[in-house]
Amino acid sequence: MDVGCGPSRLGLELSGMFKNAKVDLFDFSEDVTKAVDKKYDMIVASHSINLFIDPQKTIEQLVSCLKPDGVMVMADLFGWKEDREKERRVFYDGESFGRYMKELDTVEVIDVFRVGPYCEEVNAERIDSYVSHIVVLEKKLKE
Secondary structure, eight states, X not given: OEETOTTOHHHHHHHHHSTXXXXXXXXXXXXXXXXXXXXXXXXXXESOGGGOSSHHHHHHHHHHTEEEEEXXXXXXXXXXXXXXXXXXXXXXXXXXXXXXXXXXXXXXXXXXXXXXXXXXXXXSSOEEEEEEEEEEEEEOOOO
């Protein structure tokens, strides 16, 4: 499942790599909770966490959609735009996001890393550089 897929470029790439896979695409015009009844081997959320109305709740819902031993890859810039509502600014940087994911008792974090700068925005007052923070995790098997 690709969450916050936009024009679904990543979904297209994944379906090309995994020929027998069915890739479900959810953009923010759709309700991701519709997928809760389905279980996925892999969930990808690429640069969409900052768009979730309730990031923590949505992440927990996504984890519940993973099959045991399923993998989730989440990446975001965490360079919150000043016009983003403050209640949505849950993770202030990649480190706080990584810590949050490590505290979830339903997943095991495989890796947390940074790449970038991903992009820069230039305006009259300043230059903003964003670094992409990536977390790869695996759903724990129930004991």
